[in-house]
Amino acid sequence: MTAAATQGIATRGFAVENKDAKFAPFEFARREVGPNDILVDILYSGICHSDIHQARAEWEPAVPSIFPMVPGHEIVGRVAKVGAEVIKFKEGGFAGIGCFMDSCGECGACTSDVEQFCEKGCAMTYNGTEMDRTTLTYGGYSKHYVVDQDYALKANFAEADLPGVAPLLCAGITSYSPLKRWGAGPGKKVAVAGLGGLGHMGVKLAAAMGAEVTVLSTSPSKEADAKKLGAHRFVNTRDDEARAVATGSFDIILNTISAQHEYGTYLSLLGLNGVMAIVGVPPAPVSVHALSLIAGNKTITGSMIGGIAETQEMLDFCAERGITSDVEIIDPSYIDEAYERTIRSDVRYRFVIDMKNA
Ligand SMILES: [Zn+2]
């Protein structure tokens, strides 16, 4: 496959041509490096479940899928070139790129460090357009990316850690932001519901913040893994007795479950003033009885990734503590198989594509 763009920096990625297609090599061009831009030689790119939804056009019509599509918004690489006015990065350093690659920079959201909610719509890293609303964006399943320095993150990790750093750019910040906002820390009891890509980061981050961490899961087989990741306790939510013991006991529940489920079951596990932060998206609406919130002054809330400043804060927090995602590194030829395994939750806990030799 060849894209129309002939100007700019020639690069190579892996794309799907339509929603039913398999991944195939794709030649295209990145924009030239402008004064504020950096060119990143991509080393690793994580596979996020939202890549699968968009590559298979499962979010249409809300989010139209643009083909050919090169997914990938969990990107780390080496800075290969910096523009004349770049001060944040030096050639040879490591940089990360997350879910969006630009925003207007001027609206209320952008000036409040929540660029992901840019009032003009931020430029998604792939399956979207740059802020000119013309130039298509292609993601991290590729050899290079060109991005404004203000929308790239410094990744101050050892090179050997970089595969596990890539998923921090989406799964990491998605878990970190609500945990931080709702006060996870010493003396707080945090439960993480669901132990997948998001949940395993939630456990590691909440434990590193100093909270007492419990994993809530319907799969008792996950108990050993939960504890290896840093959880102090495990509750099988299908076990009535275990659930009764845990009732009213948590300050925060990070709900990462994307399968259809009842929020009421989890709200009953919150104590007074408890908060359940939703980051998983069940396919259909979920109903909640008002009394499950009224009794105990409880809060149910959501959270979507994080702004650039908070994403940098999260990366620095992880770098200082040696926190990375648990990953399985794959060759680009394995992406289709990795998608099937991700759908089956058959991965501990994230696939990361090795783009170095691709
Ligand atoms: Zn993602």
Ligand SMILES: [Zn+2]
């Ligand atoms: Zn904006």
